[in-house]
Amino acid sequence: MEGFLLANGYQLGRTIGEGMYSKVKEAFSQKHQKKVAIKIIDKNKGPEEFIRRFLPRELQIITRLNHKNIIRVHETLESAEGKICLVMELAEDGDIFDYVVREGPLPEPSARTLFCQLVEAIQYCHNSGVAHRDLKCENALLQGHTLKLTDFGFAKLLPRDSRELSWTFCGSTAYAAPEVLQGVPHDSRKGDVWSMGVILYVLLCAHPPFDDTDIPNMLHQQQKGVPVPRHLEISKECQNLLKMLLEPDMTLRPSIEGVSRHPWLTNA
CATH class of the missing domain: 3.30.200.20 (Phosphorylase Kinase; domain 1)
Incomplete structure (x- = not known):
């Protein structure tokens, strides 16, 4: 070789x-x-x-x-x-999971800076007819302060206005949306939005929102919604965005366009 x-x-x-x-x-x-x-x-x-x-x-x-x-x-x-x-x-500065392990929970402005870049990358993908389907902190790399999305091994091509649903389980359990875990037909783009919610939670809290060692219990947790640790003092706007991203009903979960217009991202 x-x-x-x-x-x-x-x-x-x-x-x-x-x-x-x-x-x-x-x-x-x-x-x-x-x-x-x-x-x-x-x-x-x-x-x-x-x-x-x-x-x-x-x-x-x-x-x-x-x-x-x-x-x-x-x-x-x-x-x-x-x-x-x-x-x-080459992204020489590792992935954002390692970054959070090193730095601990990120202050809101730092989390926002990284998350905005992820939103731009996914908006570009979805507008190009691509669903990533394996969004996780390990697939978001850093080049200085620039976030770089990688690993399109599970990605799928979807015509822009396609209503085509997927049955395939892709990605990592900890980042997977309820409909993906349940194996029901789902819109992969809405699955990406859920995974983005898990990433934002990790940036802010330095640990995943759901325990993926027990899937039935994890599904129950997902339906209940996830509380943000009180000691982190996360703003109401940011908590509202997390709640929208981690909406268990995929029909109520916003598209990436909706996410990009959220006040927490636009009023910075």
Whole structure:
């Protein structure tokens, strides 16, 4: 693999991430004269459905997205041994989960700054007919103070006004909307909005709103709504936004357009 990448102008460095059938490595690009991240996907290790459905979809989606808050893919390479390499911009400052673990609960202005950027990225995706379907703190990277959304492995293409519903369970349980956990037909865009609510809660409280070790109990908690810890003194406007995002009835949950117009984001 190293020889193949070297021949293409990339000098491999340390491993910075690992998935089930992929690795993300740092590399130096001769062409760009800077460090990049290379996601190496082994087609021989991935299950048939992943290779047939999800991987082609991910490749199709990432090459068409171009936004300041989304990790940019410079090029895609495939080796003779069936390894696909996605050469991407490198976000050197880790993900927002690590950031919150390090910093503790963020003050509202800091949380707002990051969340606004996530809203812009998702608004761009939804307007481009893409649902991410795996939004979590680990998939929101930092480049200085700039948030960069990554990992479109579960993303789905949806025509803009499509009413097409999904049955697929995607993403991480802790960030999944009730309708996704229940396996009922759902609008993936509304699922993204719920996951954004979980991310905002983590930014403000430094822990997830729901315990995902017991799914039936988690579903019960989701229906009940989640109280914000009193000692954190979170503003009424912000609590109102959290309540809207974590609305268990997906028909009442706002679209990303509705989220972007919320006073907590617009009156900053």
